[in-house]
Amino acid sequence: MVQSGGGFTLVEVLLVLTVIGVVIAVSIPLFGGYLEQVSSAACMANRSQFRRMYEAHLIAEGKRHSLLEFGAFLDSYDKEICPGSGVIAFLEQRISCSVHQDNDEDDGESVPFL
Numbered sequence: 196m197v198q199s200g201g202g203f204t205l206v207e208v209l210l211v212l213t214v215i216g217v218v219i220a221v222s223i224p225l226f227g228g229y230l231e232q233v234s235s236a237a238c239m240a241n242r243s244q245f246r247r248m249y250e251a252h253l254i255a256e257g258k259r260h261s262l263l264e265f266g267a268f269l270d271s272y273d274k275e276i277c278p279g280s281g282v283i284a285f286l287e288q289r290i291s292c293s294v295h296q297d298n299d300e301d302d303g304e305s306v307p308f309l
């Protein structure tokens with residue numbers, strides 16, 4: 196007689212590998228989208244914090260906003276603002292990122308200086 200018990204048949208192993216492959220194929224795009232959302236939210240929060248620190252810097256130093264002043268403060272800011280390595284710039288009255296867009300949730304927090 197053929198001995199049975201112990202170990203799996205080839206079909207069982209292939210079935211398990213196929214199921215694992217399907218699970219991975221489904222979860223990777225979902226996980227990637229989630230990571231992008233988290234990265235975008237972190238970038239927006241960091242830009243908001245950076246803007247507050249820049250405004251405090253202007254008040255503390257008695258300076259007025261200018262692109263030169265903004266650039267100097269940005270260079271001296273030692274924390275990473277965009278986790279996606281986006282370029283931070285002052286465009287259209289707000290601090291923008293080259294990678295992440297602002298959600299159009301204008302909560303009245305547009306930059307008040309100028």
Ligand SMILES: [Zn+2]
Binds near residue numbers: 277279281293
């Ligand atoms: Zn960004």
